[in-house]
Amino acid sequence: xxxLPLKPLDEALAELLAHAQPLDGSETVxxxxxxxxxxRADAISALQVPPQDNSAMDGYALRCADxxxxxxxxxxxxxxxxxxxxxxxxxxxxxxIFTGAPVPxxxxxxxxxxxxxxxxxxxxxxxxxxxxxxxxIRRAGEDIRLGATVLAAGTRLTPAALGLAASIGLGSVxxxxxxxxxxxxxxxxxVMPGAVAPQDMPPGTIYNSxxxxxxxxxxxxGCEVTDLGIVPDRLDATVAALREAASAHDLILTSGxxxxxxxxxxxxxxxxxxxxxxxxxxxxxxxxFAYGRVQRAGGGSAHFIGxxxxxxxxxxxxxxxxxxxxxxxxxxxxxxPKTIAARADFTWARADKRREFLRARLNHEGAxxxxxxxxxxxxxxxxxxxxxxxxxxxxxxxxxxxxxxxPFAELL
Numbered sequence: 001x002x003x004l005p006l007k008p009l010d011e012a013l014a015e016l017l018a019h020a021q022p023l024d025g026s027e028t029v030x031x032x033x034x035x036x037x038x039x040r041a042d043a044i045s046a047l048q049v050p051p052q053d054n055s056a057m058d059g060y061a062l063r064c065a066d067x068x069x070x071x072x073x074x075x076x077x078x079x080x081x082x083x084x085x086x087x088x089x090x091x092x093x094x095x096x097i098f099t100g101a102p103v104p105x106x107x108x109x110x111x112x113x114x115x116x117x118x119x120x121x122x123x124x125x126x127x128x129x130x131x132x133x134x135x136x137i138r139r140a141g142e143d144i145r146l147g148a149t150v151l152a153a154g155t156r157l158t159p160a161a162l163g164l165a166a167s168i169g170l171g172s173v174x175x176x177x178x179x180x181x182x183x184x185x186x187x188x189x190x191v192m193p194g195a196v197a198p199q200d201m202p203p204g205t206i207y208n209s210x211x212x213x214x215x216x217x218x219x220x221x222g223c224e225v226t227d228l229g230i231v232p233d234r235l236d237a238t239v240a241a242l243r244e245a246a247s248a249h250d251l252i253l254t255s256g257x258x259x260x261x262x263x264x265x266x267x268x269x270x271x272x273x274x275x276x277x278x279x280x281x282x283x284x285x286x287x288x289f290a291y292g293r294v295q296r297a298g299g300g301s302a303h304f305i306g307x308x309x310x311x312x313x314x315x316x317x318x319x320x321x322x323x324x325x326x327x328x329x330x331x332x333x334x335x336x337p338k339t340i341a342a343r344a345d346f347t348w349a350r351a352d353k354r355r356e357f358l359r360a361r362l363n364h365e366g367a368x369x370x371x372x373x374x375x376x377x378x379x380x381x382x383x384x385x386x387x388x389x390x391x392x393x394x395x396x397x398x399x400x401x402x403x404x405x406x407p408f409a410e411l412l
Contacts (some may be wrong), residue, residue: 006282009320009355013340016291016321017335019303020328023250025177031165034157037175038330043151045168048141053103057136060116060125061086061107062094067127075124080104094125103137110136144168145380154331177331181218182245182302184228185211186238187309188255192230210255210314214307217318217412221326238269246273246294246302250329253322256309266306270294274301282352282393285310285376286317310376314393316357316388321409338411339390341402346370348397355393359385360405366392366404387411 009288026040038165055061068072077093080086086104089095095104103110109131117126144150150168151161157173165173191201201207215221218225225247231241245252254266267290270276276292290306307314324335345367348358359369359381368389371381387407389397397403 004280006287006354007279009281011282012279012281012289013321013324017328018323019291019408020325022331023179023329026174027177028172028174030172032161032172034165034173034175035159036220037157037173037178038222038327039151039153039157040174040176040331042149043165043168043170043173044151045144045146045148045150047144047168048146049144049167050138050140050142052140053137054138055097055099055101055103055110056138057112058098059110059114059136060127061089061092061097061103061110061226062127062131063089063091063107064131064133065130066092066094067109067111067129070130071126071128073119073124075387078104094127096125105201108133108137108392110138125289154333155330156327157329170237171275172370176220178224179251179326179329180226180249181200181216181223181251181255181326182226182228182249183211183218183296184231184241184245186233186254188233190230190256209311210307210309213311213315214253214255216317217315217323218326220412221323222330223251223326232264235265235269238265239272239311242273242294242304243297246296247298247301251303251305251326252294253305253307255307255314266290270304270306272306276304280318282354283317283320284352284356285313285356286320286357287313289317289321309378311379312359312382313376315379315382320357320362323411337406339404339406339410342405344389344397344403345399346397347399348391351394351396353393356389356391357406358389358391359387360389361386368403375411382408 007047066072075095076096077090078086079096080101081098082100085102087096089104089106097110111127111131115129117128119126150164185208189205191205193207202320215225215227228241231237240357242252267276267278270292274293274295276290279289280287281289286308288308292304293301294304307317327335345363358374359371363369371384387405390404390406
């Protein structure tokens with residue numbers, strides 16, 4: 001392992017994404033159930049939104065000329081609630097109108113009710129301000145034009161995107177099928193929470209935390225996850241688990257066992273069933289990373305990705321490398337997380353030759369403070385923090401420096 005050259009992170013990501021050909025197959029799902037899914041086909045509007053000019057306020061629709069003086073008293077000729085259509089507006093009158101209701105022909109402004117006074121006769125209104133043409137009117141098609149591509153293929157659907165799809169009448173959408181992912185951990189030292197009480201843990205054992213956050217991350221990315229549990233540190237067991245996983249999955253994801261120690265069986269097991277590239281990536285935490293293919297008995301192959309065993313290393317390599325890989329499998333083109341420039345309120349004097357991902361959070365002044373212990377086994381730092389400082393190689397940081405920050409909201 002020590003003799004393997006360090007591969008720059010951007011180079012590793014580009015190589016990984018080159019293997020991520022979009023999945024075949026799609027399905028049609030209810031728009032209600034499409035959150036987080038990726039569109040297979042463009043969503044094209046068969047109508048304009050709004051369908052006609054409508055009122056942005058509760059108030060009175062009128063002709064500007066009839067209220068130009070301010071303080072004009074106009075008879076109320078009709079009442080137009082949302083969902084109904086009014087008659088053409090008679091000159092010299094006003095129409096009582098409500099938010100979302102179509103503006104009657106002839107009216108060219110809506111004055112909000114706070115600027116009007118309904119008179120005691122019950123049939124007239126005093127308009128206390130002089131209206132401007134187009135005031136408080138939402139124009140037909142100002143949001144969406146007929147025939148417009150509202151959402152492009154490859155868009156990952158957010159709650160707002162679902163609302164947009166619904167606004168053009170889409171009760172269902174065509175999406176890319178979910179990636180099928182098999183997940184397992186390796187290591188005789190691993191124990192499942194709940195299987196053994198903390199006070200009864202044998203010496204040298206630890207609880208399997210990676211299995212929990214990796215499964216949750218996969219599900220958040222829209223994957224169908226098959227959890228194959230903990231595989232013993234034996235070559236035959238690892239080969240059997242890989243063979244089973246490859247038969248019905250697009251990706252096999254493991255944590256631990258990707259080194260070349262005597263008890264690290266993942267590398268020879270994958271090589272016996274397909275091919276493997278083991279990379280030492282110039283990132284910290286998360287140096288060891290493996291990508292390969294596992295052949296299926298009936299033809300074809302499954303992707304294989306092996307993550308390091310330390311929990312913070314495993315989590316960060318997932319978010320930086322596996323997350324964009326899975327998005328690209330689903331047809332998403334823009335897979336890089338959005339970053340922000342933020343001011344450092346800390347000192348980082350230990351420049352490293354690797355690109356570092358430091359756990360940090362925003363303080364009340366809008367600057368970043370750093371978690372004290374940046375060790376690759378300190379999972380607490382990922383809960384305490386708001387995101388990651390993406391620090392270039394050989395870069396120290398002083399208070400006041402501008403740094404590149406990736407919020408966890410972009411990654412998790």
